[in-house]
Amino acid sequence: MTTPLLDVQDLRTVFDTKEGTVKAVDGVSFQLEAGETLGIVGESGCGKSVTALSIMRLQRPGRIVSGKVQLKGRDITKVSDAEMREIRGQEIAMIFQDPMTSMNPVFRTGWQVAEPLLLHQGLTKVKAMARAVGLLGKVGIPAPATRAQDYPHQFSGGMRQRAMIAMGLTTAPQVLIADEPTTALDVTIQAQILDLLRNVNKEFGTATILITHNLGVVAGMCERTIVMYAGKIVESGPTTEVFAHPKHPYTWSLLRSMPRLDDELHQPLNAIEGLPPSLVDLPSGCAFHPRCQFKIERCSRDVPRLNLVGDNQLAACWVTQGGAELKRG
Amino acid sequence: MLDPTSLPEIELPGSPFEGDTSRPAQSFWNESWERLRANRIGVAAGVLILILALIAIAAPIFSLVLTHFDPTRQHLIDNFRPPGHPYLLGTDELGRDTLTRLIYGGRVTLGVASLTVVLSLTLGTTVGLLAGYYGRWLDDLLMRIVDVFLAIPAIFLFILMSILFRPNAFTLAAIIASVGWGGVARLVRGEVLSVKQRDFILATRSVGAKDLRLIVRHLLPNVLPILIVAASLGVGQIILIEAALDFLGLGIQPPTPSWGNMLTNAESYFFHSGWLVVFPGVTIFITVLASNLFGNAVRDAFDPRLK
Numbered sequence: 001m002t003t004p005l006l007d008v009q010d011l012r013t014v015f016d017t018k019e020g021t022v023k024a025v026d027g028v029s030f031q032l033e034a035g036e037t038l039g040i041v042g043e044s045g046c047g048k049s050v051t052a053l054s055i056m057r058l059q060r061p062g063r064i065v066s067g068k069v070q071l072k073g074r075d076i077t078k079v080s081d082a083e084m085r086e087i088r089g090q091e092i093a094m095i096f097q098d099p100m101t102s103m104n105p106v107f108r109t110g111w112q113v114a115e116p117l118l119l120h121q122g123l124t125k126v127k128a129m130a131r132a133v134g135l136l137g138k139v140g141i142p143a144p145a146t147r148a149q150d151y152p153h154q155f156s157g158g159m160r161q162r163a164m165i166a167m168g169l170t171t172a173p174q175v176l177i178a179d180e181p182t183t184a185l186d187v188t189i190q191a192q193i194l195d196l197l198r199n200v201n202k203e204f205g206t207a208t209i210l211i212t213h214n215l216g217v218v219a220g221m222c223e224r225t226i227v228m229y230a231g232k233i234v235e236s237g238p239t240t241e242v243f244a245h246p247k248h249p250y251t252w253s254l255l256r257s258m259p260r261l262d263d264e265l266h267q268p269l270n271a272i273e274g275l276p277p278s279l280v281d282l283p284s285g286c287a288f289h290p291r292c293q294f295k296i297e298r299c300s301r302d303v304p305r306l307n308l309v310g311d312n313q314l315a316a317c318w319v320t321q322g323g324a325e326l327k328r329g
Numbered sequence: 330m331l332d333p334t335s336l337p338e339i340e341l342p343g344s345p346f347e348g349d350t351s352r353p354a355q356s357f358w359n360e361s362w363e364r365l366r367a368n369r370i371g372v373a374a375g376v377l378i379l380i381l382a383l384i385a386i387a388a389p390i391f392s393l394v395l396t397h398f399d400p401t402r403q404h405l406i407d408n409f410r411p412p413g414h415p416y417l418l419g420t421d422e423l424g425r426d427t428l429t430r431l432i433y434g435g436r437v438t439l440g441v442a443s444l445t446v447v448l449s450l451t452l453g454t455t456v457g458l459l460a461g462y463y464g465r466w467l468d469d470l471l472m473r474i475v476d477v478f479l480a481i482p483a484i485f486l487f488i489l490m491s492i493l494f495r496p497n498a499f500t501l502a503a504i505i506a507s508v509g510w511g512g513v514a515r516l517v518r519g520e521v522l523s524v525k526q527r528d529f530i531l532a533t534r535s536v537g538a539k540d541l542r543l544i545v546r547h548l549l550p551n552v553l554p555i556l557i558v559a560a561s562l563g564v565g566q567i568i569l570i571e572a573a574l575d576f577l578g579l580g581i582q583p584p585t586p587s588w589g590n591m592l593t594n595a596e597s598y599f600f601h602s603g604w605l606v607v608f609p610g611v612t613i614f615i616t617v618l619a620s621n622l623f624g625n626a627v628r629d630a631f632d633p634r635l636k
Contacts, residue, residue: 053531056535058531058534058535084537085537085538085539086537087537088534088535088536088537089535089536089537090537093535093536094532094535096528096531096532096535097528098528101527101528101529102527102528102529102531102532103529103532104529104533104547104550104551105357105529105551106356106357106550106551107550108356115533115536115538116536116537119536119537119538119542120537151356151357164532167532167536168536
């Protein structure tokens with residue numbers, strides 16, 4: 001078996017707060033193959049973004065307490081800060097949620113897109129700018145040579161997100177982490193950005209980790225899906241499997257809470273009762289059991305492990321471990 | 330490679346500028362500059378300060394061409410001459426020409442003021458950037474030091490420092506700056522704490538930028554507007570402090586003329602030679618007023634928090 005491009009093993013990241021230690025990422029393991037698109041879904045505050053930031057070692061003020069992040073077999077949680085800076089922006093690039101704040105308002109857009117080139121490849125400003133303009137054109141910015149001279153506030157949200165993607169692509173990284181890249185955009189622009197990400201994945205062969213709370217986005221984009229809850233992976237597998245046969249009640253509830261066009265009129269939405277638990281004070285046993293419709297006595301006692309429940313599907317649940325199907329209850 | 334034509338184009342909202350890609354990019358600086366230029370009082374005050382500064386810089390030329398006197402040369406026969414000819418603004422008790430001394434005094438006063446601004450901004454900005462960016466124990470340490478400096482009563486510090494160091498333009502600027510930098514440091518730290526939270530700092534770090542680059546290339550330009558505002562509003566105050574110290578004999582020492590120490594002796598002759606008080610006093614008044622008006626205009630134009 002070949003080594004995966006990115007291999008995350010038992011990653012744990014904590015934040016020290018006045019209320020106690022927050023286990024934002026609690027033993028997360030997954031692999032990413034070259035050219036693959038992986039979706040990570042979950043509610044707000046379940047550790048998706050911290051997982052991504054921890055891979056980049058940008059989790060400050062959080063601390064990575066244990067685990068490995070192996071990029072092509074090399075554990076990047078151990079490399080020096082200088083080596084890590086070379087990896088950031090050269091081998092792994094990241095796109096952020098809010099394109100309105102993710103560009104520096106005082107610099108021209110083209111210069112910002114060119115910055116990774118200036119940092120890593122020692123290109124002259126003129127050459128770097130030429131490359132930046134080329135990339136801006138490729139991500140669909142009209143009149144890129146002129147637009148590169150504009151400031152971020154002259155760009156629309158969708159254009160800024162395109163510019164951010166261009167910035168991520170300047171050094172042709174192997175991994176692109178997109179942290180909720182479409183959340184702050186309106187729906188038509190969302191579709192365009194997702195198209196763009198799909199094209200980037202296809203044309204550049206960049207493996208993509210797509211973090212989102214939008215299940216529709218995952219269904220349309222990702223080959224594999226990871227579902228996170230309270231800092232842990234609760235289910236993972238091929239997207240089609242996970243969506244067709246969810247093996248964790250959380251995934252099941254998430255899928256059921258999506259509004260459907262073919263529902264009866266005035267059908268109330270099936271929201272998940274309650275809120276995600278405080279990460280300082282997790283419930284005993286399975287963290288989801290207080291909100292779970294399928295819970296059995298054991299769920300409040302023992303923490304379920306991630307187990308193989310199908311050909312490639314993993315789930316951490318006592319109920320489905322016995323082979324039970326989750327049905328509308 | 331990716332084919333640009335296959336990508337969806339973004340629909341630009343209909344605007345009169347549509348298709349016009351040649352309009353110049355409006356940076357924050359351009360916009361602020363335009364706003365400043367539109368403020369007439371601010372422009373007038375700025376021009377006045379500029380003229381005063383030019384006169385001060387060109388002081389030797391002025392004394393050669395206009396007044397024909399040396400600022401420290403005494404003409405004891407001509408003491409207490411009222412304004413007229415050849416002493417345009419009169420003379421003092423030692424027969425020194427008031428106008429010449431005012432012109433040379435402007436050198437000292439404006440020089441000390443600019444030097445003070447540079448010193449307190451440099452130190453304050455550095456401390457504020459470091460404290461705000463690195464946070465944690467460094468922030469605690471630096472900010473407690475600032476608290477200590479801000480808690481010392483300024484006038485006692487001035488008196489002590491003036492005794493310890495023989496005041497000249499440089500030490501005086503250092504003394505005044507030692508009180509002023511704390512406020513700048515707090516201001517910058519606060520702004521850094523807010524700018525640091527914005528995603529572009531994280532985004533820049535995610536492309537592999539070093540701390541130094543983040544601080545100098547990305548944070549500093551974002552705190553520059555408030556620095557410009559702090560500098561222009563501080564000048565008037567610094568001139569007043571400097572004049573007060575000179576007046577009390579703690580600043581620039583005679584015979585070097587400064588606006589403040591010209592007032593020191595003039596006080597005794599107020600009733601029979603009033604011009605000795607009026608001219609330096611009015612000069613200080615006008616300069617401080619112009620600085621404050623200009624500072625306000627700059628704040629209105631540049632302060633990002635006022636938008």
